Amino acid sequence: MNIRLNTKSRIWEIDFIRGIALICMVYFHIAFSMNEFYGYNISYTSGINYYISKASGILFILISGASCSLSHRNRIRGLKILGVALLITITTYSYDPNYIIKFGILHFLGISIILFTFIKNLNNLILLVLGTAVIFLSYLIPKINVNHNLLFPLGIITETFISADYYPLIPWFGLFVYGGVLGKSLYTKKKSIFHFQMRDNLITRLGQNTLIIYLIHQPIILLILKIISLIKNPS
Numbered sequence: 001m002n003i004r005l006n007t008k009s010r011i012w013e014i015d016f017i018r019g020i021a022l023i024c025m026v027y028f029h030i031a032f033s034m035n036e037f038y039g040y041n042i043s044y045t046s047g048i049n050y051y052i053s054k055a056s057g058i059l060f061i062l063i064s065g066a067s068c069s070l071s072h073r074n075r076i077r078g079l080k081i082l083g084v085a086l087l088i089t090i091t092t093y094s095y096d097p098n099y100i101i102k103f104g105i106l107h108f109l110g111i112s113i114i115l116f117t118f119i120k121n122l123n124n125l126i127l128l129v130l131g132t133a134v135i136f137l138s139y140l141i142p143k144i145n146v147n148h149n150l151l152f153p154l155g156i157i158t159e160t161f162i163s164a165d166y167y168p169l170i171p172w173f174g175l176f177v178y179g180g181v182l183g184k185s186l187y188t189k190k191k192s193i194f195h196f197q198m199r200d201n202l203i204t205r206l207g208q209n210t211l212i213i214y215l216i217h218q219p220i221i222l223l224i225l226k227i228i229s230l231i232k233n234p235s
Contacts (some may be wrong), residue, residue: 009209011070011128011192012199014063019064019207021059026217028053033221036099038229057105060210061172065116065179070190074117082110084211092164103153104165106214111153111169126182138171140167 031049034040043049068074085106093100101107119127141155149161155168186193198204206213 010199011190012185012204013192013194014067015204015207016198016201017059017207018063019203021056021063021204022210022213023203024052024056025060025214026221028056029218030221033218033225037222038225057167058173058175060105060109061112061167061175062182064113065176066180066183067185068113068116069120069180069183070187074120075115078110078113078117080110081106081113081211084215085110086219088215098162099164100162101165102161102163103168104163105167107153108167108169108172109176112173115169115173116176116180119177120180125183127177127184128179131174132182134169134174134177135171136140136174141170147194167233 002097019067028044028049031042031044035042035044044053069075085101088101088106090103119130122130138155144156146156146158149157152161152163153158155170157168
């Protein structure tokens with residue numbers, strides 16, 4: 001998630017957009033936790049909260065794709081993120097199997113970053129065609145009938161599949177590739193495309209540390225909600 005570019009200075013707008021995505025994600029997880037764990041009447045599967053969640057995921061994916069087009073250490077970075085993702089799978093399963101994250105945003109990003117290393121140098125037009133093809137495949141997946149969930153990273157699942165956070169490669173890798181094309185097109189000089197700077201602000205700083213915030217924000221949310229619950233109902 002937090003992609004550090006191999007340049008002398010970071011591209012501030014990438015960090016800024018990533019910071020916005022992070023804020024949206026934290027907000028959604030607050031709504032999710034209030035509903036699922038403490039019974040608050042807050043919808044997260046429809047309405048504004050649902051769209052905030054999707055906007056967060058889309059921004060993360062596009063920005064990660066753009067960042068990968070500027071980096072030369074994608075395989076190592078992808079493996080690190082994937083390792084963290086597997087730890088999250090173990091942790092969520094230990095907490096409650098019903099809330100296990102089998103292939104969430106970090107799983108997706110880790111694998112996508114690795115996959116992108118093999119196609120990064122392709123012509124942008126070819127990448128656009130490839131990304132569009134991956135997205136188009138998502139319309140065919142519902143027609144595929146399987147009796148197992150072994151292909152869940154691709155989005156081919158049964159009704160029994162469970163993952164509290166789910167971003168399969170189809171169609172989301174297509175969006176990731178679009179992000180790579182944006183990065184290759186806009187940042188040929190690997191520096192900001194704006195003539196002004198917005199580095200010294202909270203949102204940009206958050207965007208520079210998204211991975212660590214991703215790891216700690218949910219336990220903090222649950223702790224705060226637990227404290228509030230105890231205050232409201234001390235018995």
